Amino acid sequence: MADPTAAYQTLPAITTELINLTAILHLPKPTEAFMSDLHGEYDAFQHVLRSGSGNVKVKIQECFIGELTPTALQELAFLVYYPSERLTVQHTRTTGEALTQWYLTTVRQLLRLLAYTAMKYTRSKVRKALDPNFVYITEELLYNSATADDKVTYYGTLINTLIDLHQVDGWIVATCHTIQRLTVDHWHIVGDIYDRGPAPDQIVETLIQRSDTVDLQWxxxxxxxxxxxxxxxxxxxxxxxxxxxxxxxxxxxxxxxxxxxxxxxxxxxxxxxxxxxxxxxxxxxxxxxxxxxxxxxxxxxxxxxxxxxxxxxxxxxxxxxxxxxxxxxxxxxxxxxxxxxxxxxxxxxxxxxxxxxxxxxxxxxxxxxxxxxxxxxxxxxxxxxxxxxxxxxxxxxMFLQYNQNLLLHGCxxxxxxxxxxxxxxxxxxxxxxxxxxxxxxxxxxxxxxxxxxxxxxxxxxxxxxxxxxxxxxxxxxxxxxxxxxxxxxxxxDEHPNPYYHLRHDPAFVQRLLREFGLDQAVGHVINGHTPIKKGNSPIMANRKMIVIDGGFSRPYQATTGIGGYTLLDNSYGMQLVTHQPFVSKKEALRDLTDILSTKRVVAAERQRRTVAQTDIGAALQQQIATLTARLTTRQPPHK
Known part of the structure; x- marks a missing residue:
């Protein structure tokens, strides 16, 4: 594997990168999301992905607290989820000056939301998430104040020119996709993309487009x-x-x-x-x-x-x-x-x-x-x-150790x-x-x-x-x-392995974590494969075992009574999100209906977690050690 520090050899380069990496370690831990047993249900998967399993709406609520009516909030959320489709609707019901006003308002709202969503990332990471066609104008708008006296005209001209050149729709679509990507930093798919549902190939195509932020357990x-x-x-x-x-x-x-x-x-x-x-x-x-x-x-x-x-x-x-x-x-x-x-x-x-x-x-x-x-x-x-x-x-x-959690599909x-x-x-x-x-x-x-x-x-x-x-x-x-x-x-009778009743036992789950080399104090086992029946809890073994097969597959929804689970893990802890069955994308867009139902706290952190407490943080600390050692060989001797 290539040395990520190889490019930093001079004193200024080493020093700058050390400052950068040390600062990154103190950023909040990015959000991870876990889904399992998608079974070809592309529309439901897409909705969860686009909405960040409800996180997009949470960001809007926090960013615009007290400013938006429930209807306005829902319309903004669905614009972020489905920008192309919602723009089409907007064009059919608004024209002329009213449409221009809508653009002016919407561009400013999306910029505020993008800035709020990007707060816990470096500027470099945000730039990589931006559409290359709009990087310059987005950064100019994002990192300049719309109210500063010497920039008001400049800021307004950028937005108006975007509208006048008929590029604003493309910018809105690109910015909504960036917000989606920054809302959840990494997606884990814990097995079974294929079979039963109608479009597993489209799920894989979507994941390929996000390949730098996705891992899979077969x-x-x-x-x-x-x-x-x-x-x-x-x-x-x-x-x-x-x-x-x-x-x-x-x-x-x-x-x-x-x-x-x-x-x-x-x-x-x-x-x-x-x-x-x-x-x-x-x-x-x-x-x-x-x-x-x-x-x-x-x-x-x-x-x-x-x-x-x-x-x-x-x-x-x-x-x-x-x-x-x-x-x-x-x-x-x-x-x-x-x-x-x-x-x-x-x-x-x-x-x-x-x-x-x-x-x-x-x-x-x-x-x-x-x-x-x-x-x-x-x-x-x-x-x-x-x-x-x-x-x-x-x-x-077959399995993955990620941030002290064990991800596996079956048993x-x-x-x-x-x-x-x-x-x-x-x-x-x-x-x-x-x-x-x-x-x-x-x-x-x-x-x-x-x-x-x-x-x-x-x-x-x-x-x-x-x-x-x-x-x-x-x-x-x-x-x-x-x-x-x-x-x-x-x-x-297919005689399930004893694992499935033993996984309720905290001592057994601790043994699993130990077998796979994970910290038993903070680690969890995240499991798919077996749909959780109505009335049973997906959280087991003193909250150390979480089973996230909740019924994305329609044939299982009569058994589970829900439309699937998503597990979220962010700087504040873990939440299990329960989804209502997804009827169709057409109906969701027509009625602006989400499928989020309830959130249950699995683990709460007393102190907000940072990047330093993640696997990426461990890799960055190794880079810091390498650069620090290199710095000592480049430093001139003290007189």
């Missing part, structure tokens, strides 16, 4: 897409099945250019209507026609059977995965009416096993193999998919006694932190250097999705087959 659903891009047939089959289940096949075809025609032809040949495989569409989605629904139902069956067939060879060639109990197609009776699982016979309903050979149940038909080969080629050659997966790999981790696998357990490969058992590190290293190898689909690195990507000791899955079994074909709910 979720089990994200792994399917990483595995698909790396050429894993099993990951591809799983993710297509989920897209079909939720009526989202257009993500594959339109967003990523994946040709599904060969799969569709296979489905048309062998499968018919089947009530268990009809797509699940939430109320906010456009309905499918009868023909479209039937087509998706057939594709859903075809890809599910392909998935169950593909699982067989992987499980058989990887005894170290300990998953032979998940070999199911060979447990079907000859007439396909019953299946023998875990010592019990179950009736099979809604069966669709026409392509399954009783003598060789895991063998693909030649045309099935052709479909799989075509899909692997399509996934591994999709430029846009690889652009998005490259971002997930470059900015993602740290343990046994009933709370001892770390894991996976044994080549005689070495990986558990606790070592399990995460091994699996992350394996993922990077599998993605960066894809080999044949049967290599262990690729098989481990699928294990991350469904394996008994996968930290991203967190259960012993994924009972997909049972949920499709067996009505007895007892067969659906």
């Amino acid at each position: 979720g089990n659903h994200d792994i399917l897409w990483l595995g698909g891009a790396a050429g894993s047939p099993l990951c591809i089959a799983n993710l297509i099945r989920i897209c079909a289940r939720y009526g989202n096949l257009d993500i594959l075809e339109e967003a990523y250019g994946i040709n599904l025609r060969p799969l569709t032809r296979l489905a048309e040949r062998y499968y018919a209507d089947n009530p268990m495989f009809r797509p699940k569409l939430d109320s906010g989605r456009a309905p499918l026609s009868v023909d479209e629904q039937l087509e998706v139902t057939k594709i859903h069956q075809a890809i599910a059977i392909l998935q169950f067939k593909l699982e067989g060879p992987v499980i058989l060639r990887r005894p170290e995965f300990h998953m032979t109990h998940r070999l199911i197609l060979d447990k079907l009776t000859a007439d396909r009416t019953q299946v023998h699982l875990n010592g019990q016979d179950y009736p099979v309903t809604n069966g669709c096993f026409v392509t399954v050979d009783a003598a060789a149940p895991f063998t693909l038909l030649p045309e099935e193999q052709t479909v799989i080969d075509q899909l692997v080629h399509a996934f591994t050659h999709s430029e846009r998919l690889h652009r998005h997966m490259d971002f997930l790999v470059d900015h993602g981790h 740290v696998p343990v046994n009933d006694a709370g001892a770390f357990v894991g996976l044994t490969l080549d005689g070495v058992t990986y558990a606790g932190r070592a399990l995460f590190e091994m699996l992350e290293a394996n993922l990077r190898v599998a993605y960066t250097h894809p080999a044949e689909s049967a290599d262990r690195a690729t098989d481990l990507l699928w294990y991350l999705w469904t394996g008994p000791y996968s930290p991203l899955f967190g259960k012993h079994d994924m009972t997909t087959f049972e949920r499709y074909f067996i009505q007895a709910t007892a067969a659906h």
